[in-house]
Amino acid sequence: MNVDLARLQFAFTTINHFIFVPISIGLGFLTAILQTAWFRTKREDYLRLTRFFGTLLVINIAIGVVSGIVEEFQFGMNWSAFSRLVGNVFGAPLAMEGLGAFFMESTFLGVWLFGWDRLPPRLHLLSIWLVAFGGILSAAFIMAANSWMQHPVGYAINATTGMPYLTDIWALLVNPVFLWGYAKAVLASLVTGAVIMLAVSAWQLRRGKTPEVFARSARISLIVLVPAMFLTMVVGDALGVVEGKYQPMKIAAAEAQWETCQPCSFSLFQIGGGKEDQNPVKIISVPHVLSVLATNTWNGKVVGLNELQEQYTQQYGPGDYVPNVFIQYWSMRVMAYAGGLVLLLGLWGLWLSRKKKLARSSRFLWLATWACVLPFVMNTAGWLLTESGRQPWIVQGIMLTKDGISQSVSTAETAISLVGFVLLYAILGTIFLFLMLRYAREQLPPPRAEADMDGPLPAIQY
Numbered sequence: 001m002n003v004d005l006a007r008l009q010f011a012f013t014t015i016n017h018f019i020f021v022p023i024s025i026g027l028g029f030l031t032a033i034l035q036t037a038w039f040r041t042k043r044e045d046y047l048r049l050t051r052f053f054g055t056l057l058v059i060n061i062a063i064g065v066v067s068g069i070v071e072e073f074q075f076g077m078n079w080s081a082f083s084r085l086v087g088n089v090f091g092a093p094l095a096m097e098g099l100g101a102f103f104m105e106s107t108f109l110g111v112w113l114f115g116w117d118r119l120p121p122r123l124h125l126l127s128i129w130l131v132a133f134g135g136i137l138s139a140a141f142i143m144a145a146n147s148w149m150q151h152p153v154g155y156a157i158n159a160t161t162g163m164p165y166l167t168d169i170w171a172l173l174v175n176p177v178f179l180w181g182y183a184k185a186v187l188a189s190l191v192t193g194a195v196i197m198l199a200v201s202a203w204q205l206r207r208g209k210t211p212e213v214f215a216r217s218a219r220i221s222l223i224v225l226v227p228a229m230f231l232t233m234v235v236g237d238a239l240g241v242v243e244g245k246y247q248p249m250k251i252a253a254a255e256a257q258w259e260t261c262q263p264c265s266f267s268l269f270q271i272g273g274g275k276e277d278q279n280p281v282k283i284i285s286v287p288h289v290l291s292v293l294a295t296n297t298w299n300g301k302v303v304g305l306n307e308l309q310e311q312y313t314q315q316y317g318p319g320d321y322v323p324n325v326f327i328q329y330w331s332m333r334v335m336a337y338a339g340g341l342v343l344l345l346g347l348w349g350l351w352l353s354r355k356k357k358l359a360r361s362s363r364f365l366w367l368a369t370w371a372c373v374l375p376f377v378m379n380t381a382g383w384l385l386t387e388s389g390r391q392p393w394i395v396q397g398i399m400l401t402k403d404g405i406s407q408s409v410s411t412a413e414t415a416i417s418l419v420g421f422v423l424l425y426a427i428l429g430t431i432f433l434f435l436m437l438r439y440a441r442e443q444l445p446p447p448r449a450e451a452d453m454d455g456p457l458p459a460i461q462y
Contacts, residue, residue, distance in 0.1 A: 005411060
């Protein structure tokens with residue numbers, strides 16, 4: 001019971017924190033693009049958009065930092081056994097993230113915020129690019145640590161303590177699970193930031209607020225969105241092949257494939273398929289697609305869950321090594337279908353932009369406004385697919401999840417802290433939504449008078 005509560009608590013806090021991470025990375029990159037456009041063209045519209053979306057970026061980072069602090073304590077609260085086991089491996093990438101990447105992001109965010117009227121435009125532009133780069137770099141170190149849990153590399157086991165220790169930091173950074181997973185995370189973050197910018201621009205256009213300016217931000221977001229979403233799908237396919245090699249149980253569970261198949265079809269929808277019902281009713285089964293997704297070959301072989309269970313039992317001893325098939329199956333499809341809808345919306349928007357109808361298409365603007373929820377659905381489903389698919393391992397092949405919890409924390413204490421976190425995140429979420437909606441609905445800052453064009457830029461007012 002305590003294991004389930006501890007997992008639920010970690011999942012709850014992590015999913016909530018992961019709402020802010022892709023916005024910070026994506027919106028940071030797009031804000032830097034807007035400021036670069038202003039620096040190169042000196043068009044006042046780009047400056048106004050930079051300050052407008054920069055405000056949303058600052059709000060997101062501020063709330064995201066608060067939600068992220070909790071994650072640092074999770075390892076010592078409910079997962080101390082896990083922390084003791086992997087501390088010698090996790091210490092390096094997490095220290096790099098905290099002392100390097102996060103320090104860079106937070107420092108230059110302050111420089112950017114308070115340097116409008118103090119720094120030369122070129123240096124001020126550099127500061128927002130360093131904020132964006134810091135966010136991307138921070139994700140790299142976190143993903144390197146997480147990828148080690150999926151596919152442990154670059155370590156040895158201490159003969160005395162039986163604990164792993166890091167022997168090759170470079171192996172962590174070239175771990176194939178990390179390389180493809182990190183690329184997908186960054187691209188998904190660009191998609192998230194672009195959809196948020198598009199949604200805000202669409203809302204403003206629907207209300208006729210400075211349409212000539214928000215039409216620019218809508219077009220920029222679409223130009224970033226479409227290739228980023230397409231590349232996310234391509235990289236996601238490559239990641240599936242890598243995971244099929246190192247975590248075949250995860251891929252088999254994502255299709256509820258209980259028996260080994262060659263070639264293997266992909267079902268768009270099915271009824272049943274859990275442990276109690278291993279013969280699901282598949283609706284619209286597409287031949288060969290699972291083989292392509294899992295092996296990149298037309299007739300590739302996918303080992304079934306039952307055969308993998310037998311292999312793992314022989315290798316690791318008695319136990320149930322099959323993850324939650326329902327979560328795996330539907331997380332895969334929710335992620336893919338949400339991504340497909342985002343891509344179609346982006347293509348539609350680019351077509352309207354080319355026809356110069358974007359700002360006048362009420363149907364597209366309405367859908368684009370509400371489409372802001374799709375990236376979060378997609379990101380959360382992807383997180384569940386990755387993390388739930390590793391179960392019952394907390395570190396693949398090294399430590400089971402049930403062995404990683406803190407023995408000194410009782411079930412009651414875990415339950416009480418879970419309730420506390422739910423209340424805390426409810427407050428943070430309310431504050432976040434209030435601030436984001438308030439400032440997203442604000443008028444753009446007025447353009448500067450002609451006489452002030454060559455003077456220092458006033459600081460952003462909050």
